[in-house]
Amino acid sequence: MLEHLAERAAGAVRARSRYPRLPAGPPEPAALQTAQWIARPTRFLERCRARYGRVFTMRLIAQEPFVSFSDPDAIKEIFTGSPDALHAGEANVVLEPILGEHSVLLLDGPRHLRQRRLLLPPFHGQRMRAYGETIREATLRSMAGWPRGRPFRAHDRTQAITLEVIQRAVFGIERDDEIETFGRALASLLDTIANPLLLIPAVQTDLGPWSPGAILARRLAELDALLFAQIRARQREGRAGREDILSMLVEAVDEDGARMTEQELRDELMTLLVAGHETTATSLAWTFHRLLEHPEALARAYEEVDAVFGGGPIDPDRVHELRWIDAVARETLRLNPVLPAVGRRLQTDLRIGGVDLPRGVVALPNIYLTHRDPRAWPEPERFDPSRFLDGKPSPYAFFPFGGGIRRCIGMAFALYEMQVALATILSRLTLLPAPGARVRLTRRAITFAPSEGMPLVVRDRR
Numbered sequence: 520m521l522e523h524l525a526e527r528a529a530g531a532v533r534a535r536s537r538y539p540r541l542p543a544g545p546p547e548p549a550a551l552q553t554a555q556w557i558a559r560p561t562r563f564l565e566r567c568r569a570r571y572g573r574v575f576t577m578r579l580i581a582q583e584p585f586v587s588f589s590d591p592d593a594i595k596e597i598f599t600g601s602p603d604a605l606h607a608g609e610a611n612v613v614l615e616p617i618l619g620e621h622s623v624l625l626l627d628g629p630r631h632l633r634q635r636r637l638l639l640p641p642f643h644g645q646r647m648r649a650y651g652e653t654i655r656e657a658t659l660r661s662m663a664g665w666p667r668g669r670p671f672r673a674h675d676r677t678q679a680i681t682l683e684v685i686q687r688a689v690f691g692i693e694r695d696d697e698i699e700t701f702g703r704a705l706a707s708l709l710d711t712i713a714n715p716l717l718l719i720p721a722v723q724t725d726l727g728p729w730s731p732g733a734i735l736a737r738r739l740a741e742l743d744a745l746l747f748a749q750i751r752a753r754q755r756e757g758r759a760g761r762e763d764i765l766s767m768l769v770e771a772v773d774e775d776g777a778r779m780t781e782q783e784l785r786d787e788l789m790t791l792l793v794a795g796h797e798t799t800a801t802s803l804a805w806t807f808h809r810l811l812e813h814p815e816a817l818a819r820a821y822e823e824v825d826a827v828f829g830g831g832p833i834d835p836d837r838v839h840e841l842r843w844i845d846a847v848a849r850e851t852l853r854l855n856p857v858l859p860a861v862g863r864r865l866q867t868d869l870r871i872g873g874v875d876l877p878r879g880v881v882a883l884p885n886i887y888l889t890h891r892d893p894r895a896w897p898e899p900e901r902f903d904p905s906r907f908l909d910g911k912p913s914p915y916a917f918f919p920f921g922g923g924i925r926r927c928i929g930m931a932f933a934l935y936e937m938q939v940a941l942a943t944i945l946s947r948l949t950l951l952p953a954p955g956a957r958v959r960l961t962r963r964a965i966t967f968a969p970s971e972g973m974p975l976v977v978r979d980r981r
C-alpha cells in the first residue's frame with residue numbers, strides 16, 4: 520500500500536508541473552493538504568480564503584488540482600456552463616466501489632441524463648406528500664425511545680429516522696422484521712464508509728481479511744444480496760397501487776422504451792441510500808444545534824407549531840404552513856452545509872470567473888465558503904432564519920444541494936422530511952442543551968457533522 524501511495528504522491532508532483540499556472544493556493548505538498556482537508560477542513564478552507572481570496576487551488580493526494588470558487592458570479596458560470604465541458608460524475612469517482620458504475624452520481628453526458636430522467640419523476644415536489652405519514656410515524660417511533668431528562672446522542676436517532684424513511688419510502692419495505700435486517704446491514708455498511716481513510720483509493724482495495732477494503736467488500740456483498748432480493752420482488756409483483764420509489768423505478772422507461780436493468784436499479788438504490796440518508800440525518804442534527812444556541816428562534820418555532828396545529832398531532836399535509844421552521848432548516852443548511860463543496864472536472868480549457876483554467880482540473884463551487892461570503896450574506900456568521908422569510912436567495916449564493924443539471928434529486932424530499940420530523944419533535948418535546956457539551960464541526964467521511972453525536976436532552980412538553 521505504501522508503494523501505491525508513493526506512486527500517487529509522485530503523480531501529484533507531476534500534476535503540479537502539468538498545471539503550472541493555476542490560481543495561487545497553499546504551497547504545502549499534496550499529502551499535507553490532504554491531511555488538513557481531512558482533519559481540520561473548515562480551518563483549512565478559512566485559511567485559504569484569508570490568504571488567497573475567493574479563488575484558490577487546493578492539491579489533494581491522487582487527485583487533479585481543485586480550484587475553489589466562492590463568488591456567486593463564478594458559481595453561476597459553473598452551474599449554467601455546458602455539462603459536456605464540466606463533468607460532475609468524474610469528480611465523484613472515489614465513490615464508485617460503493618455506488619457502482621451505473622450510479623447517476625458518477626455518470627456524465629447522455630448516460631447521466633438518461634439515469635437522471637428515469638429517477639426524477641418519483642422525487643417531484645408534489646409527490647412528497649405521499650411520504651408525510653411515513654416520516655411522521657418513523658419520527659414518533661424513534662422519539663418514543665429517546666431518554667427523558669438525560670443526555671443522549673441525537674445524531675444516532677436522526678439517522679435511525681432517515682434510515683427507516685428511506686427503507687419504507689424508497690425501497691418499499693413494509694415488514695418490521697425486514698426493516699430490522701435491512702437496517703442492520705445498511706448501518707454496518709454506512710459505518711464502514713464513514714471512515715475517511717476509505718476516501719483514498721488505495722485503501723479501498725482488499726489487502727487481507729481485516730483491511731478496510733476487505734471489510735467494505737463483505738458489507739457490500741451482504742447488502743447487495745438484500746437489495747437484489749427487493750428489486751426482484753418488485754419486478755415480480757409490479758406496482759399494484761404501491762407508492763414507494765423503487766416500485767416506480769422498476770417500471771420507469773427511457774426514451775427508447777427500455778427499463779433499467781437489475782444492476783442499474785441496484786446502483787441507483789445504493790446511490791439514493793448513500794446520498795439521502797446521512798445528509799438528511801446530519802442536517803436535522805445541525806438544526807438541533809442551531810436552535811439550542813438560539814433560544815429565541817426555538818421559542819418562535821414552538822409558537823408556530825402550536826399555532827398551526829393547536830397542540831394536536833402534526834398533519835404532514837399542512838407543514839408547508841410552518842414558514843419559520845422551514846426558514847430555520849434553510850438557515851441551518853446555509854451555516855452548516857453537510858457537503859462542503861461540489862466538483863466539476865474540466866473537459867476542455869475554460870475561463871471561469873475571469874480565470875483561465877486548463878482541461879483536467881476540477882472546478883469546485885465551494886458551498887461552505889460561499890455561504891459565508893460577506894458580500895452575499897451580511898454578517899455571515901450570524902444565525903438568522905429571517906433571511907429566508909422574504910424572497911428566495913440566489914441559487915448561486917445558497918446551494919446546499921448543488922446546482923444546475925446536477926442539483927440534488929432529493930432536495931424536495933429532504934426539505935420535506937426535515938420539516939415533518941422537526942414539527943413532530945417540537946410538538947411533543949422540549950429541547951435542552953446537554954450540560955457541558957461543546958458541539959463543534961467534525962468530519963464523517965465526506966460530510967461535515969456536529970461532534971459527539973450532537974448531545975441533547977429532551978423533556979415531554981405536556
Ligand code: HEM
Nearest residue numbers: 623624794795798799802861920921922925927928929933
Ligand atoms: C439535506 C439533505 C441533502 C443534501 C444536503 C444533499 C446534497 C446534495 C449535493 C450537494 C449533491 C451534488 C449536487 C451537485 O453536484 O451539484 C447531491 C446530489 C444528489 N443527491 Fe442529494 N442531498 C440531500 C438529500 C438527498 C436525498 C434525500 C436524496 C434521495 C433520496 C438525494 C439524492 C441525490 C442524488 C441522486 C444526487 C445526484 C444528482 C445528479 O448527479 O444528477 N439527496 N445532493
